[in-house]
Every structure is written in structure tokens, then in C-alpha cells.
Amino acid sequence: MRLKLKPVNDSLKRKAPPAGIVLEFPNINRVPFYYNRAKYQSILKLEKKKAWDKVLPLLAEYVGNFGIENFYKDTKLLWRLGQLYERLGQKDRAIAYYRLVLKHHRTDIRQVQQYYDSLEQKNKDLYVPLNYYYELVEYRKSVATFKPPRGIYTNMGDAINSKAEDYGPAVHSDEELFIYTSRRKGVKGKGTDEDLYFSRFEGGFWQEGQSFGKPINSVYNEGSACLSRDGKTLYFARCDSPDGLGNCDLYSATRLGDGSWGQIKNLGAAVNSNAWDSQPTLSPQEDTLYFASDRLGGFGMSDIYFTYKQKNGQWAPAQNLGPVINTRESEVSPYFHPLYQVLYFSSRGQLLNFGDFDIYKSYRVNDRWQEPRNIGPLVNGQGSEYYFTINANSTNLYYARSEPSDLKNLDLYSFPLPMEAHPLAVTKLTGVLTDSVTHKPLNGIISIIDLDNGIEVASKYLREDGSFDFDLIDNSRYMMMIQSPDFFSIEKEIDLKQDTVLKIMTTLIDYSIPLIFKNLEFDEGKAEIKDAMKPTLDRIVLFLVDHPQVRLSIEGHTDSSGDPNANIELSQWRAFSIQKYLEDKGQLAPGRIDAVGKGSSEPIKPELTIEDRAVNRRVEFKLIKPKDAATGGGDW
Template sequence: MRKVIYILYIVCFTLLLMGCGVDQAVKKGDKFWAVGEYYDAAEQYKKAYSQTPSKERTTRGQRAKKLAECYRRLNQTNKAISAYNNVIRYKQADSLTHLYLGQLYMRNGNYKEAAKQFAVAIDSLEVRDESEEVRGLLQLAKTGLESSQKAPQWKKEGSAYTIKKMDLFNSRRDDYSPMLSGDSDDQLYFTSTRNQAQGDELSGITGAKNADIFYVQKDEKGKWGKPQVIASELNSVYDEGACCFSPDGKTMYLTQCATDPDYPRYAKIMVSTRNDASWSKPKELVIARDTLSSFAHPAVSPDGEWLYFVSDMAGGMGGLDIWRCRLESSTEVSYAENVGAPINTPGDEMFPTFRPNGDLYFSSNGHPGLGGLDIYYISHPTPEPSPIKGGENVEVAHPGWPLNSQGDDFGMTFEGKLNQGFFCSNRGDLRGFDHIYSFYNPEVIQTVKGWVYEQDGYELTAAQVYMVGNDGTNIKLSVRSDGSFTQEIKPNVDYVILGTCKGFLNHQEQIRVEPTKKSEEYVLQFPLANISAPVLIENIFYDFNKATLRPESKQALDELVQLLNENPNITIELSAHTDCRGSEAYNEQLSQRRAESVVAYLIAHGIAADRLTPKGYGESNPKRIKKRVAEKYEFLKEGDVLTEEMISALPEELQEQYHQMNRRTEFKVLRTTYGLFDKAGKLVQSPAAAPQPKD
């Protein structure tokens, strides 16, 4: 008898301890859930669920629901489906249970089962109150049902996209949000929770390390290297990721989520600037004085004037929405506005990004799609220069399979003007980890690429390029750090493109874009003449010891005529120079006659004579070497003057080459106000100006 009583005592005591353990697990799980640590919360809810007796059906169902919610947020689809089915099994399901289960079956590609769950959710929601929240959930359920019915056909139809998993970039953890940078798109930044990320602790949110930003460099042969750690204060022990860049590449906007064990995590947007070769420690970009909302996934419009981002702040349409604000400077913004419908929905809209042509790409689970987050885009209303916002004339397009899948697809970045680049997806990964993929769509894209540089000098990074087309295009472009620009153009359009820079003469090019069946790039050069220094006119040739212009000089002279027509308010001195051989008097006379020959050609081609002053310098002004010229010759350095003494000291086989450099034709600007004033000094016409883009 005593033995039986003892056994019963042990059993009761054990059950009591188990009950206490279960309650403790639930309390811990709730605490983790409150601060967004879903991985740690799931561990506790799993323990509580497994130790809850099957006969306690209500309690077991409630704990299954908490576990399901964690798995859903962790992208552990199969575990979440199993947990939600247990919620239904124990009769604790509601309309949200069936809505979420339908979305999870979509992520698994089980469209038939998804349709059943969405139908149940619709029936349940239609009999509830007409609150805004219920209307939003009902819309999501109806969109889900439409998606589940149409997705098999969409996958069958496919698209022109081809994709490839980038094993070189990927790890065994999350790798996502790729973003190209550099003048030639030769750098790729992305977010990763791989082992090389800073810090030693694992995140209670994901169970992995906190994310850092990594980068990859392309070599001179166009081959990508291996991912590298960024050696600066850009990353911290917190979560960093989802970055973007200003058009000049000097400012990075990124998402950061700091850790607080007792407070929910709210993401914020940070700013880092590039100093020499490193990125500075990020500082917060204050968008609103709202400490209870998240601000994440920044994207800068191609014109550099608008910052798009994602937030759950008040005034949205449900879930996460895309917002925008004007960039007053790199560290200050104006008030935020919601981009509205049809872009935003009652679901989540995330990861906005821009294609260089102005198209806005984003990911959403609130539009009809294949499952999870799908990629969508809004075509930029060219030639309208303003950034995209929602409205009646905005249409949301779906790129189809295989760019989109039943999993999460997001984080586009584009390589040049072509429809190619990188994105990320967790398709096919049972753990729910994201990986980077390349994409390519062989659409026909026509572009113009140009370089603006000082004539006989280097690139002009402060230059502005104006483009006007007879289709209404009227835009202003900035150049990259190598003086280049790239712009998409349309067939059957005539364009005038003007390169300008303060202190330099304008240069204009014209192109007629013909239709083509394959992508094509027009390449143009914009050499700008310095107003304050002599400018060499290359390829001017005279008969030996004569002033007669040779026929091969015609192209260079016609280009000079064009330059003077494009800059009608300047007058120039046209100078000719000889080498030091022969008498000074003869060389001066010969050079004067040669300068007059060039002036005569210009007058014969419509240039007013009073804009031209011929001057022969003979051998009196030997050439002074500029840095760019010095780089081409072993025996020269910047600032050298090709005097007779210097040339005679060179090896004999090199002397003729340097005599040829002294035999040259140049021009320099004398005035920039020709024709602007009358004899009384009154302004009679406005100076010729670059075409300005429309407001």
C-alpha cells in the first residue's frame, strides 16, 4: 500500500513540474514574441505544445496557433502548414488561420489546397462586420483565390526571362538585397547572415547571425570575385542590410535594426558617405518623429531627388506600404507621403528599387501572383520626368515565371540600361533562406552612351548633359565619375544632345534612332573646349612649306565650324605655329598665312569674319605639355615646354616627333559676349543657353 501511494505521489509531482515547465515556456515565448524574436519564441512554444496533453484540445490548439505564427514569419513553410493544420484539428481556427494557410500552400505551389483555404476564409470574412480591417482581409483572400486559380496557367505560359543561381555569391545562410554600384556596375553589395558577419551571438529573430553588408568586385576581364567583408564602420553587431546608392555613388542609404532585449525592434534608415575608398559610420536619416514605426528598404529615384522606402506607420493601406519623400540633401528629407493605390494594397509592399530608365520595381503579397512575395513593376511614363506615384493612370505589371516563383522573390538591381542584373529568392530552400540569382530578359533596348571631357584633357565630372527629342523628351543628365552618361532612347525619334560645363564651350551631337531587332548602343564623344586656355585643333594639314590646306583637313575644320555655330556668342583667335627649323621671319610669315587659310575656310562656311582673328606665331610659342599628353610619351612630363634646346637634347630618332607637336593649329576664346550688346552697351539678345528640362 505504501508503495502504491509513493508511486502516485511521484506521478503527481512529475505532472506538477511539467505543468510549471509548460507555463514557463509559454511566458518565455510570449516575451520573445513581444520583441519580435520569433526564432526564440518558436522554441518555447514548441516545448509548450509538445508537453500539453492531447486531451487538452483547446489549449493545445491555441499553442499550435502561436507556434504556427512564428514559423510563418520565419518562412519555415512546411512547419507552419503543419502547425496551422493542428489549429484546425483542435477547432481553434478563425478566418485568419485559413487566409494564412492559403498563403502558405501558395508558397508550396499547392494551388488546389490553397484555393480551398481561401474559399473558407472568404466565407468567414463575408459574414463579419464591415470594418476597414475586415475589408482589407477579405480583399487579400479574394486576391489569393484568384492567384491560386490562375497561377498554374501563368507558370505554364512562362516569360522571356532566364535566371541562374549565383553560387559564387551565396552561402548556407541568407543572402539577399543585391545592389550594383560603380561607374561600370562593377561592384555588387548585398546583405548576408553568413558566418563572416560581425558579432558572435545568434539573433533571436532568425536563429542566425545578425546581417551585415558585403560586396563583390568585378575584375578587368569582367569576372566577379568572391564576396568580401567591408573593412569600415559601415557594419556593426546589429542588423544592417537592404542598401541603395545616390546616383553619384557617394552616398549609401541602408536599413539598420538595433537590438533591445526588452523592446520591440523598429527598423530605421541610415546614411553612410564614401570617404576615399571606405564608407563612414552610418547616421540615422530622420523621416518622421515616430518611434513606434519601422522605416526600411530605401531606394533613390534615378534623378536623385526622391527617397522611396517601406513603413508600417499610420496612414497606410494595410501591412507594409511604400512611401516616398523628397531628398532636401543627402541627410535631410521633406514630409513623407504614401504612394497610394494601385501600388499599395492591404498586404505587404516591400523592397522598392528603380531601373535606370525610371521603372519602379517592388515586391508584394497583396497583388495576384504565384505565391509569397512576387516582383511587380510600374513603367515610367517617359518622357514625363517626375517620379512614379500611384494614381488612375498607373498600371501594375507582373513579369511572370521564372522571375517570380511560389517563394519570395524580391530585391532587383539592374546592370546598365538592359533588363538584366540580380535579384533574390528563397524558392526551393526548405529552410526559407534567401539566395541571389541573376536574371536576363532579351528585350530590345536602345541606348546612347557618351563621355564628356576637356578637349585634349580629362573627364569633366561637373558636366551636365541636356537631351531634347522630337517626341517631347526634355531631360537633364549628370555624368558619372568617369565623365560618362547612359540614357535609354526610342526608335523613330530625333535627339539633340548638348554637353555643357562651366568654363568650357558647349558641344552638341544629333542622332536619329532607327528601329532595330536587337539591342543597340550609340556611342558619342563630347570634347569641350576650355575657355581660358588654347585648344589644339587636331588633324589640320598643309602642303609642305605652304599655307594651302590639304583635303584631309576638311573634317576637323567642319567640326570647328560646328563648334562656332553651337557657341554663337564667342570670338576666337585662330593661331598657327611652326617648329624651330628655318628663320624666325620665314616661320612667322608661313604661320600667319596658314592661320589666314583656316580663317578663310571658316568665313566661306558661314562664320562671321569679325568673330575670327588669325595670328601666326611662328616658332615663338613652343608647345607646353599637358598631363594627358605627358602620359603618352616616355620622355615628357607635365609642364615641359618643347623648346629648341629641349628637343636637341633628345635622341635623334625622337626629335622629328616633337617637332611635329610644335607644328600645330590652335584657337583660344577672346570674348563670350559677341552679338549680345548694341553700340550703346544695351543687351539686344539673350546669350545662347542649354535647353532646360520641363518642370
């Protein structure tokens, strides 16, 4: 069943992250290597004199002229430029150049890594391990009013998948047509070749996959296709063909008037190389084609390239997408979102990796590509994620993966698109959590729940300075939850309208002091739980559910009026009533809560007035922390 989001207004469509630091290298596709002996010698002389303010503009200009080869041959100059910016207080520019060093180095760069880590410490994302994240979800499931949806991989079923490998998905903009690559028996009659298949979405289901047939599928290998918005032009890769320039080339096919496909054309030497060229994707305007290639002259094993339509209708010579997107490793599987200026791709050379190949997104702002962002651990696991696509409504991610029982066989799956991957998640929610008494930062886990769209957001640890940040969707409602062994969970609903900064303060729990809540008042002579008491008791339930190692002692107390024995019995029943409510609501294991009635034996103050008696009528909660739990956050 397909999910449908509410229509996105124009302001959201135009919304984009701030441009930030923009690094321009105009020579990337002009010269392979830049060197100017006179300018280089001038820089060295000024460096010997430690004239840093004079070195900076000269070195910045020199580095700005870099060609592709400079990034691995002259990585030290990027490093020195970053050091200069850091020395002169321009931290953001220093970080940008350190990133380039880490992406393109081919030697030992431990010192650069240390510099970069020290500068980025306050911005580093500390994702909660995925298995622990789902444990947190399970802990809260029975009691939390707001709980994050659990992302589920859904196999697309036998209609799409076969016993052979199925991968390379592309969903058409209206999500009525699904195109993919399969190694099932095709034109050759055996399962070793690659062919293109398609499926239509009808009656709420994907229909049986069908081969594109001849002439698109041939005795050669075809795969990795994308379709124009009007459905009349198909771009795809064909390998080992006699008319190819390399082992795989990009081709186009035209849908003819009778519905068949024809006019298959190799995109030519301006686009293809004598190497591997594959995995095409169109820009929203369909005037630019992005693809992956392992041709010589790139930054790494394979890079993302692009070509654009010229006025004469021909494709321009292909160009490298540059050193921000491409690294010394491999970049593959580009996918351009059909509505927004967002490029998704897989890489094993970016700076935050959860596995081998991870999926990243990069925004195009003012004709420049921003630093790629990992789309998070809810999608990227310990293996490789590539061959993927996202539907136009940004509700589902489709990609190929294998089951642990059969790692060699790829099947196509759908997965609810998490917040980190959403193209509209560009509004910042930042904040810091401190102790209300000492004003020192606190630690814990922070979770964000999308209340409007049900989009999952991976939980993070608070950083050492108590700070956090999330990229969210503007004009949406969220529930923020912060959990820790050291304080009661914090829940705050946020109606996000723009970039928002929160300053949150809370009080640490002192396990040596009993907790007394004023609104836990029973009717005179009775032990039934009243509705007014439930919000407070629910907070205690949540704490116990979130912290399964903590035990609780409940003590009921009365004033001195009446028969002492009757008071002990009444206080005991009141403590039992609270114990039963907490255990039932939180489905807590027996033995975690002790309940005892003290009657009037332990007054807080002498009962000289009616107010004094009210103070002595109370319920005390004593939280018992495990003896082996670490201080300052325990296992968090």
C-alpha cells in the first residue's frame, strides 16, 4: 500500500539549507594538474618568514587553481591552507579544507584527522546504535503517548523479485511504473546476463514484472535505467556491445507511436569513455544527466560525472562533479530527486560511514554542491547500500539488499524514508541540556518523533557539552524526548516554523532523597487511584520503563488522626494501589517495586495545624539505582 503525504507548499519546495562555505575549483575539468613555479616559490619564501597573513591569499589562489591530480599529489597544500585558516581564526574554512584532505589523501594523515576531530567535536553526530535504538522503542511501546514508528524493510514480493539477482531500481515520477535490472533468464535464455524489467502499480499492488524485450534487451547486458517524465525517452546502460566505446556505455531509446521502443542510440564519445559508464539519472529539468564512471583521470576508483543538453540538442562533453562529491574511493549510483535540487549517491570515501558503501545526499545551492550528508543508520548498515531510488512524494526508498541466509542473491525492498534522507529536512532544531542547579551539561539520549508525517528520526546521544541538533521539515509538529538514568524523561512538543534553538534545563535525581508529589492525594479513608493522580504516576512509569535496572520503593503515610492500626492498614492499601497501577501500566516485571504502609509512624513535622496534617499525608517514592551502575549516565 502506498503512503501519501499532504501537498507540499511552494515555500517548502524552495526551502534549502544555507550555502555555508563554498569551495570553488574552476580548473577541475580544464587541466589535469596545475603548477606555477614562480607562485609556488613565493609561497615557500613567505612561509619561511612566517608571514602568515601574506601567505594566506597566495596559497588560497594557488589551491583554487587545482586540477584533479593536485588533490592526491598536492594534498599537503590543502592541509597547509586549512592550518592557515585555523591559525587566523577562520574555523569553518579550515574544516572545509581538512575534509578535502581526508577525502583525497593517499598517505598517512593521522595528524589531519586529529585536527579535524578537535574542530568538529561540537558538530559530530553521535547516533545511538541501531539495535539499542529499537530496544528504546520497545521499552516505551506500552506506555508512551508518542513513540517513533519502527522502519520496516518490505520485500517487494515475487511479482518483482526472482530467484536470480534483482537490483537497480528506478521509480517513475508518478510512481505508477517501476523499472529495474534482473539476472533472471532473459534474451539469452540463461541467468547470467542482465536485462531491464518493469512493473506497473495497479489496484494497490505491483504487477508481475515484465521484460522490456527487444530491441532494448539484447544478447548483451542492459541495466540501470531511468525514464523521462513524459515516458518517451529511456536512458540505460548496455555492456559488451560491439558499438560500445568501453565495457559499458550509456544509451537512449525512444518510445514510438505504437508503444514499442526503438531508435536506440549510443550517447557517443562526448559522454561515454573507453571504460565503464553506467547508472544514469536525470535532473528535475531533464537537461542534465548524471552517471557513474571509472574512467581514467578521476579522483578515485569511480566518480560521479554529468553532461548537459546543449542548444543544438546534443549532449555536452561529460564533466567530473568535483572534489566535494567525489573522493579517492568509489562513488556510484547517483540519483537526482525528481522535485528538488538534491543528489543522492553511494560512496565508500565520505567522512561518516556506517558500513562499506553508504548512501549520502548533497544539496545544490547557488550552483554549488554542499558537503554530502550521510542519510543515517536507519538505512545505512554495516554492509553496502547502493542501487536505490526515492519516490517523488519522498515517502519510500527502494533499494537492493540481500538476506543474511543468502548474501549472493539481491532482492528489491522498500523502506519508509527516514528524516535524515528526506529532501525537505533542512530546518535546524538545535539545543543544549543543562542541570538547573549547576548549569553543567547533561548526557542522555534525544529522540525526535514526527507527529504529522510519521517519518522516523534516528536517535542521538547528547554531545559532551549537552548540545544536539537535527535537520527537520519546516511547518511540521514534533515531539522531542530526552532520556537519561539521571533525570526524569523530558517530553516537549514543538511546532517547527523555522530554524529553532532550545535551551533546556532539568534537575538531576538525587537517589538518596525520596520523591514526594503534592498532587498524589487520596480521598479521605479511601485507597482508589484518582484521575488527577495518573499524569504523575505515568511519569514514574515512563522512568521505570526507560531504566529497566532501577527499582522503586513506595511508602504510604497518614496523619496521626484516627486509630493507628487502621492508619497503617489504609497507608498499606494506598501503597499497594499505586504499585498495581505502575506495574499494570508499564507491564513491569514482578519484584521491581516494593510497597509498604507506614501509617502515622514517620511524620515530617508536628501536627499543630490542619496544614501540618496535610503535609504528613503523603506518598514517598525512593528510586533505587543499581549498585554496579556507573555515575553520570550509567550505560548511556
